[in-house]
Amino acid sequence: MSHANGRKLVIAISSRALFDLGDSHEVFEAEGLEAYSRYQIDHENDVLTPGDAFFVVQKLLHLNDQLEGEPRVEVILLSRNSADTGLRVFNSIEHYGLKISRAAFCGGESPYRYVSAFGCHLFLSTDADDVKHALDHGIAAATLMASKTRSDHGDQLRFAFDGDAVLFSDESERVFKQHGLDAFTEKEKADARKPLSGGPFKEFLAALQSLQKEFAHDLVPPIRTALVTARSAPAHERVIRTLRAWDIRIDESLFLGGMDKGKFLKAYGADVFFDDQKSHCDSARGHVATGHVPHGIANEFIPEDT
Template sequence: MPSGFGNKLVIAISSRALFNLDDSHQVYQDEGLAAYAQYQIDREDEVLKPGEAFPMVQKLLRINDRLEGEPRVEVLLLSRNSADTGLRVFNSIEHYGLKITRAAFSGGESPYRYVSAFGCHLFLSTDAEDVRSALENGVAAATLMSSSSPQGDDGSPLKFAFDGDAVLFSDESEQIYKSRGLEAFTENEKSSAKQPMTGGPFKAFLSALHGLQTEFGPTESPIRTALVTARSAPAHERVIRTLRAWNIRIDESLFLGGLEKGEFLKAYGADVFFDDQKLHCDSAGQHVATGHVPHGVANN
């Protein structure tokens, strides 16, 4: 982590995840880069509508108002725009009062290479290839999908929800399930119950969230976390012991035994849910903002 950020939670987000750029992206696809650039310049004083991650970013930045001293949350903008075409994005950031001051405009190139340089804990984008590249470089990342039920910032706590295998944990157990079936998976988890699992791509991000949560009282934290997994008993024990070994607290744990996750995520009130399997993401996206994590055996 760059020393200038100290112990901050650092989130990087693409311009298309923060704002709705569907119209201008369509211009780019239909008419090319020059037409896109002119489209953005002509409309640089027109405020962009919020995108999928906008409410989450509002809640993240609001956490800084709850703590004294230096801000503890930093949100960065990473964009394929040039600084010239990105002026509309920054004008919109200013309009909404978002305290985002750092950005990398990569002029058409993939901006993921700046994720590590900034020391980011999480990268959110609508570009699946950028997300894969970030994951391959050891940074938690997800492709934000369009949600049928976008959330608003209603002043409630920021609620993250995570799948387990291949997201918080490695996909070693899932590999057994995929290759040898449920019975072999269950037997492996029973025999390995006291052996903590290896961390997955989102372990470091969860740990950073936990560190931020500890700065508040148990009932005062503006962040809540939930594990929402297809596992059920007896495969639950290894999960519990793994989190205990990591010294990380999860506020809520749902062991669904294969049930669809969407309704449970809606009941929890998730601001964003992360899962490695596209099928689960499609179901969840009907209810909450969802990030697909293209990692592990399910994405090979």
């Protein structure tokens, strides 16, 4: 397959999302930075076990093996480790044959500030504060929640997205939260031909589709996408027309009308699902790997009336 000119899909991943660093993190929590550093150096030749994002990263990098020319996917490692203590991470990367060459080791400070500098489309981390900072700076980001499940679709990579506050802005969700379902439904009917504004994951989805187009002639394309939303008719029309206006195609669209998403995500076989509502993520993580997107009204603190 020939290589089409275009931007790379660039994913930033924290070391704790890529590998299971639970044991060493416990040392840090109990004994502090010096003990943690000593532990990592003493164990730098011990291979780390895969973390929550490992298999997604593995599938992403495998896409480069299916295309000719320059790599179209790059994964950047961002870590709070120092370069010295991070040697164990790179030794493990080499052990698993992951083609990751760029990294930022931040010596205990948050690495989110390098996400934009590397030109990343997505940042995956287990640190909610780092994720929130990345979102605040206009980068698609999610906090990975531990899950013991894996997709069984071989090398095919399946992403699933919630709609409002993830792919789209939270403008409609605000109406629902503040005024109820009837007001939401009426507004969506009235604005059915008015495209929604983009949410934090719009640009990532657009970059992902650009990559999908390079596999357009494959009988079984290696990337598949799904919209999994609590919306139902008649609120579905605005979503469909919005994606059409953006010239973005989704392979599958599930309008569940408030039904629990978990079993549908399992049936779809998502490698990772992104949602803004923590309760939805808690439900989904029992079926698929899940990333919480702390964005929009569902993640704002609203004080109770006094």
